[in-house]
Amino acid sequence: MTTTAAIVAPILFGLALGAWASRAEVSPPASVAPAFVTDVPGIREEMLDPEYWIGRLRDDEIRMTAAEIGTFNAKNFARGEYLHDLDQFPQRLKRTRVLALLDTVSRPASTPRFHTDDSPLTPRDYAALEASTQRARIPAEVRVRWGMVVRRANMRSFPTQMRIYKNPQDTDLDRLQETGVFPGQRLALLHESADGNWWFAVNYHYAAWLPKSAVAVGDRDVIDRWSQREPRLLVTGAQVQTNFNPDDPRTSQVALDMGVSLPLLSAADVGYQVNGQNPYASYIVSLPARAADGSLEFVPTLIARSRDVHRGALAYRDSALLRQAFKFLGERYGWGHDYNGRDCTGFIGEVYKSFGILMPRNSGQQGRGGFAPTRFFGEGDEKRRRDALGSLQVGDLIYIPGHVMMYIGDVSGEPYVIHDVTGLRYYDSEKNFYSGTLSGVSVTPLKPLWLSRDKSFVDSIYAIKTIL
Structure with missing residues (x-):
């Protein structure tokens, strides 16, 4: 070190140290997290962490093996109540059968409906919707075509994106919205809309209209082989995306929701470059994609x-x-x-799909169907309901009209649930009726909640199911 450097270095060090000390003297005090405040009764912040509830488990044994889950699914599909076994789906259907499926969704509402501008739907509006289904052109015998979902899309009551509401103020509930479909789901294609842009299709738990742009048409045997191919990669997050792909937008940042399952490939199958990226730090999956002519193809795609x-x-x-x-x-x-989300039964269905368990789509179908041991409760069964709440198991599904909840544990005799729910109603400590909003996946106690001023959640329970 030169003499000058030897002199300057300590000075610089001293200046730096002084600057640090100066900053330390004037730095603000450590920040304090804002207090947790909520209008949801009986909730503490730690209850919003799954580990809180996991720490309260008495045991954590395997509930069903993969083979037992396969048997469980097979029995439920064999009942034919609300699930469609596409492995056994006929290649031809009579017109009456297609019309029966169509009539489950494509029908006028029994109560008034409103447009987004608050004007009521008229007979002319319904006539236009009916014409879009061109049901008169369904032949006496329908030859089933086959397809696969290539992007998340909505199944609709009629072949339209028009939104309608039961109440002009309740714009969160589009009454033409039926359910969502996700990449890799098989479809039996039964009919086309008048404008040629929609399929009337059947998936494993629903029949409704969806845009052709979300579907690729293929050979049934090819689709079945892809669906049965092992090993597979399962999406276990709420939603993940495929890697960005600058070369093929069809496979770039594709949204994959919980429960989506795709065949795994290896570098031995596709090489050491996939869409310009080395695949070793990603999983390579076979992703369904739609060719320019609407046909189905499978494209190697990366998921980090x-x-x-x-x-x-x-x-x-x-x-x-x-x-x-x-x-x-x-x-x-x-x-x-x-809203790129899900409702109460969509939430439950996606969670259980993580384990390979398939369920009917709607809460009434789940609650009243025979897909699992069921306890029904009629009027005057208040004691049986409350007794049943004392013997719940984690994961039990609790059904009230139009809604389903999952039991997650008990705190001081109060059962708690997680559910995808809109409203929040209860009587406060001064017996005042509180009406608020949740509109999301929420953790709540069960007993304080009310459907209305006169009907509690507990008194509305008609079924409790253990999925075993």
Whole structure:
């Protein structure tokens, strides 16, 4: 070190140290997290962490093996109530059968409906919707075509994106919205809309209209082989995306919701470059895509290993159920999978799909169907209802009219649930009726909640189901 450098270095060090000390003297005090405040009764902040509930589990044994889940699904599909076994779906259907499926969704409402400008739907509006279905052109025998969903899309009551409401002020609930579909789901294609832009299709738990742009048409055998191919990568996060792909927009940042399952490929299959990226730090999956002519093809696509995904279905146990459910906590409520979200049964269905368990789409179908051991409660059954709440198991599904909740644990005799819910109603400590909003996936106690001033959640329970 030169003499000058030897002199300057300590000076610079001293200046730096002095500057640091000066900053330390004037730095603000450590920040304090704002107090947790909520209008939801009986909730503490730690209850919004799944580990709080996992720490309260008495045991965490496997509830069903993969083979037992396969048997469970097979029995429910065999009942034919609300699930469609596409493996056994006929290649031809009579016109009466297609019309029966169509009539479950494409029909005028029994009560008034309103446009987005608050004007009521008229007979002329319904006539136009009816004409769009061109049901008169359904032949005596329908030859089923086959397709696969290539992007998340909505299934609709009629082949239209028009939104209508039961109440002009309740614009969150589009009454033409039925459900969502996700990449990789198989479809039986039964009919086309008058404008040629929509399919009337059947998936494993629904029949409704969806845009052709979200569907690729293919050979049934090819689709079935892809659906059965192993090993598979399962999306276990609320939603993940495929890697950005500058070369093929069809596979770039594709949204994949919880429960989507895709065949895994390896570099031995596709080489050491996929869409300009080395695949070793990602999973390579076979992603369905739509060719320019609407036909189906499968494209090697990357999903980063850092994403919330898993090789195969998760082991079905209480801790995993809780962790999967809490991944949706705070997500905005989306009627029929609207708003890029889900509703109460969409939430439940996606959570259980993480374990390979498939359920009917709507709460009434789940609650009244025979897909699991069921306890029904009629009027005057208040004691049985409350007794049943004392023997709940984590993951039990609690059904009230139009809604389903998942039991997550008990605190001081109060059962708590996680559910995708819109309203918040209860009587406060001074017996005043409080009416607020949740509109999302929420953790709440069960007993304080009310459907209306005269009907509590507990008194509305008509079924409790344990998925075993």
